[in-house]
Amino acid sequence: MIDRILPCWCRTFASLLTLVVVFTATAEAEWKAGVAEANITPTEPMWMSGYGSRNHPAEGKLTDLWAKALVMEDSEGHRAVLVTLDLVGIDRGISQRVGAALEERYGLPRRSVALSTSHTHSGPVVGENLSAMYDLDQQGWKLVSEYTSRLEQQIVETVGKAIENLAPADLAWTVGRAHFAVNRRNNTEAKVPELREAGQLQGPVDHDVPVLVVRRGGDKTLAIVAGYACHATVLSGYQWCGDWPGYAQMEIEARHPDAVAMVWAGCGADQNPLPRRQVAHAEGYGNQIADAVDAALAQPLQPIEGSLKTVYAEIPLPLSEIPDREELMRQLKEGNRFEIGRARQLLEELDEKGELSETYPYPVQTWRLGDGPLFVFLGGEVVVDYALRLKAELGAGATWVAGYSNDVMAYIPSLRVLREGGYEGGGSMVYYGLPSPWSEEVEEMVVAEVRRQVAEVGGPPADKFSSLPARPYPDHSDLTVYLDDQNQLQPIDSAEDWAQRREDILVGMQHAMGRLPQPSELEPLDVEEVSRDEGPGYSRLKITYRVDSGPRTTAHLYLPNDLEPGQRRPGILALHPTSPLGKGIVAGEGPLPNRNYAVELAQRGYVVLAPDYPSFGDDADYNFHLDPYVSGSMKGIVNHMRGVDLLSAREDVDPKRIGVIGHSLGGHNAMFVGVFDPRIAAVVSSCGWTPFAEYYEGKIAGWTSDRYMPRLREIYGLDPAAVPFDFYEVAAAIAPRGFFSCSPVRDSNFEVAGVKKAEPKIRQVYSLLDAEENFVVRYPEAEHDFPTETRMESYEFLDRVLDHEPTK
Numbered sequence: 001m002i003d004r005i006l007p008c009w010c011r012t013f014a015s016l017l018t019l020v021v022v023f024t025a026t027a028e029a030e031w032k033a034g035v036a037e038a039n040i041t042p043t044e045p046m047w048m049s050g051y052g053s054r055n056h057p058a059e060g061k062l063t064d065l066w067a068k069a070l071v072m073e074d075s076e077g078h079r080a081v082l083v084t085l086d087l088v089g090i091d092r093g094i095s096q097r098v099g100a101a102l103e104e105r106y107g108l109p110r111r112s113v114a115l116s117t118s119h120t121h122s123g124p125v126v127g128e129n130l131s132a133m134y135d136l137d138q139q140g141w142k143l144v145s146e147y148t149s150r151l152e153q154q155i156v157e158t159v160g161k162a163i164e165n166l167a168p169a170d171l172a173w174t175v176g177r178a179h180f181a182v183n184r185r186n187n188t189e190a191k192v193p194e195l196r197e198a199g200q201l202q203g204p205v206d207h208d209v210p211v212l213v214v215r216r217g218g219d220k221t222l223a224i225v226a227g228y229a230c231h232a233t234v235l236s237g238y239q240w241c242g243d244w245p246g247y248a249q250m251e252i253e254a255r256h257p258d259a260v261a262m263v264w265a266g267c268g269a270d271q272n273p274l275p276r277r278q279v280a281h282a283e284g285y286g287n288q289i290a291d292a293v294d295a296a297l298a299q300p301l302q303p304i305e306g307s308l309k310t311v312y313a314e315i316p317l318p319l320s321e322i323p324d325r326e327e328l329m330r331q332l333k334e335g336n337r338f339e340i341g342r343a344r345q346l347l348e349e350l351d352e353k354g355e356l357s358e359t360y361p362y363p364v365q366t367w368r369l370g371d372g373p374l375f376v377f378l379g380g381e382v383v384v385d386y387a388l389r390l391k392a393e394l395g396a397g398a399t400w401v402a403g404y405s406n407d408v409m410a411y412i413p414s415l416r417v418l419r420e421g422g423y424e425g426g427g428s429m430v431y432y433g434l435p436s437p438w439s440e441e442v443e444e445m446v447v448a449e450v451r452r453q454v455a456e457v458g459g460p461p462a463d464k465f466s467s468l469p470a471r472p473y474p475d476h477s478d479l480t481v482y483l484d485d486q487n488q489l490q491p492i493d494s495a496e497d498w499a500q501r502r503e504d505i506l507v508g509m510q511h512a513m514g515r516l517p518q519p520s521e522l523e524p525l526d527v528e529e530v531s532r533d534e535g536p537g538y539s540r541l542k543i544t545y546r547v548d549s550g551p552r553t554t555a556h557l558y559l560p561n562d563l564e565p566g567q568r569r570p571g572i573l574a575l576h577p578t579s580p581l582g583k584g585i586v587a588g589e590g591p592l593p594n595r596n597y598a599v600e601l602a603q604r605g606y607v608v609l610a611p612d613y614p615s616f617g618d619d620a621d622y623n624f625h626l627d628p629y630v631s632g633s634m635k636g637i638v639n640h641m642r643g644v645d646l647l648s649a650r651e652d653v654d655p656k657r658i659g660v661i662g663h664s665l666g667g668h669n670a671m672f673v674g675v676f677d678p679r680i681a682a683v684v685s686s687c688g689w690t691p692f693a694e695y696y697e698g699k700i701a702g703w704t705s706d707r708y709m710p711r712l713r714e715i716y717g718l719d720p721a722a723v724p725f726d727f728y729e730v731a732a733a734i735a736p737r738g739f740f741s742c743s744p745v746r747d748s749n750f751e752v753a754g755v756k757k758a759e760p761k762i763r764q765v766y767s768l769l770d771a772e773e774n775f776v777v778r779y780p781e782a783e784h785d786f787p788t789e790t791r792m793e794s795y796e797f798l799d800r801v802l803d804h805e806p807t808k
Contacts, residue, residue, distance in 0.1 A: 032073040034165030046143040050121025061240035069162040089408025111312035122241035132341040132433035171304040175625040176209040176296030181230035181271040202717035209292040221259040229266030234282035247286025269381035306370030309457035316359035318439040363406040366453035377405035385414035395628030476726035508724035514630035538602040554618035555611035558602035570657035570802040571647035574598035574610040575666030582617020605807035624706040632707035640673040682738035682801040686786040692720035694754025736771030738801035744782035
């Protein structure tokens, strides 16, 4: 799924100086909140839901099952009610009846009530959910009916108690991470421990753990709400149990005794907790969620201010085909017991209504929690592609997508999964009693409705930027071909042909990194000077500036002393390597030589901006999980492009003569920003790249930390061939502008053999564009270093490309 899409800039971050939240409730509190819970464990040994293989009722319990309600009220009296249920799912009838009762009794409109199920497979059969799966006798269905009636009453009463408990409160949010979910479509269960140990798990996953915290009286935690995208299928026995979500709630409450813990299920329809089938595993996964919550709570929280906005709609989701009576009669006679059960139900519907509906009324619900998260609730068992796509389109950290909400009527596959088929793609429909797989329109219809609702509650407009598929290039190292409109490979014979390939390269990079935002989505720079000191031949200003709606970025700005009034010099973005010192490294403050290129270029007469990369220097506390970007690499690109904005806006900088230089971390970030920002005329990368297949012999896990591209693991399974771009393309996409690469022959990070393999292919592109002199690669006899001779040659390269006469 991806990524040339609109992030959500819909919240306001606190500044770095005010990120540490201290909750202080006052008489004029902006929020009120109340919470309540009810035990919904069946009191009789009725039939269990979740598995068609079960053949008798429950035989006891491991844990109780719970209905919990959190009511939030803003300063204008608008309310939102989240109900979490330890159930495999609920049907539309339950949702409608509960919604109607809550509106009648408490004046709660349907849009303000979200009914979220944990999807535990160790709970009871409820209503008509999955009814085609079970062959119960009359007494069995009677117990289901009686339980369902009690459940509906308990939900309504629990919400009422939560309303009674409303009192001033403070809300905040954060995001943690857990890693036990595995894409079950791509990994054989028995091999998962081995694959996990080897870092070879395949298929997309979503490991975010969104956390909502409600506190009262300054330090008393009233509620902790968390979500995770994974099936609750650890256990398959005959004892009631909340599975891992239930154990997670128990552990969170044990660690936070004043709090009610609520866990909702994300888009985990194709995600399993593996390994499984042991109580210890369920308890362990619950502990992992509690660990993720605590780790997130240990970081600065994001306070929520503003007002609630809620919307709910049901859209007619189309099925692919509707069987006629003859086909249903055939299934009734020849099908397996599940097909027979479905056929019987559909024939009853046909007799009653005279026809079978070609669509299903699918529920979509969206909340905007003030300036905090966008909370999307989708019905059915939703595959992970939806969450990944919506986070990319709407903004990663503050977009929360729950599945299994309001009505669990079937699996909801993405177009990819639908076309691949299998259980989630269509085979499961029989158990839900629906007559056929979904139409291929389903994904776009669901996403379009979410986007419409998000726009309605004040998020990004619905008509801007939807996901674009990455073009299927079979070999990213082959820079001699491009894909035409029919996805057929054609030879590159002209600059126009290369422009098409280059556009595809940018799309591929954004699939792995997230979409590059438009300038209109960002904040004014608002540059502030913090301090100033003098160096030999330059003045150095410590400044901060605003990049986006997040914390301000800190940088050093170097101004040559010989600048004359009205004179415009070339500007250089100096990106530092990996070091806690951040920008101090390029000032020569680190223990290693040959890293002080910011100072040397300032002494050479350039205006130099050296920003901290997020998580280093003065930005060491940066939390990648909370920002709108799906990768640290894209956050870096945006930061660095704003640095170009800053340089270009200065009266002493010529905006047509901008360059970027970096070593190691700074080396590949120089390339990344050079690709996306056409204002950069020259790129110098030292020890910054090699093709993925040559990076530690194809072991690309090093590229997947938060500050780089987690999706290389979470979507592309650490397979270099699956990544939708490669460094052949990154380097070539800089053409015809200047690119100088320092690639030492003994660099243990970036294998020089890969650079040598890529060089002639990249040079072909520069030759095509009549710019061969703008592509220079040097192979110094050095390790992971930017040796003096090569560094000085790179400065001469910048002088030539940027038309600069050095002052030193």
